[in-house]
Amino acid sequence: EAQVTQNPRYLITVTGKKLTVTCSQNMNHEYMSWYRQDPGLGLRQIYYSMNVEVTDKGDVPEGYKVSRKEKRNFPLILESPSPNQTSLYFCASSLKSSGQGEKPQHFGDGTRLSIL
């Protein structure tokens, strides 16, 4: 089954304690992305990756890191989490398109982080 898998689904932690949210896709997609969802703000992109070893900042990258060592995995790292990073996080992936085809992104089920 084609899917994007995020772990953990829920996490409560404390300020300053490093954490990693994993994301894995089994569709051989080149493009992967992280979003955060906050009430009244919709989804905002944190980081994205066009392919292995190619990552770039989205709209709200402060306080986050990512890596793309393998095509299927795109972990999100919070080196020193703070309460304003309490949010619902989504990982997404898609094929890289040429501008002539469809570009639907497949989303994981989300990770709800609470930073106390």
Place this chain on the structure above:
Amino acid sequence: AQSVTQLDSQVPVFEEAPVELRCNYSSSVSVYLFWYVQYPNQGLQLLLKYLSGSTLVKGINGFEAEFNKSQTSFHLRKPSVHISDTAEYFCAVIPYWGGSEKLVFGKGTKLTVNP
């Protein structure tokens, strides 16, 4: 740059009534348009998309949307809603030129279907 405006943050309707969720976008280049649905405690699921061709597109669960280029709109409609349609709906765009895969989302519309 692109932006998406969903004009209603919440839409309450009664079961079997018709519904329209409004979406307007702004972009200096052509875009692909999408509607995603998020059921409670779940991720986003693609409802429908407009790439080119007929401006009326049909999606899953009886939803359809109409692309209006002159009004830069992509409103979502369903003629008769069910309780199970209660969810949050997001309109999103991607620029057509292929250099970016970044989805730009609206802030979402919460649809609540009451019995």
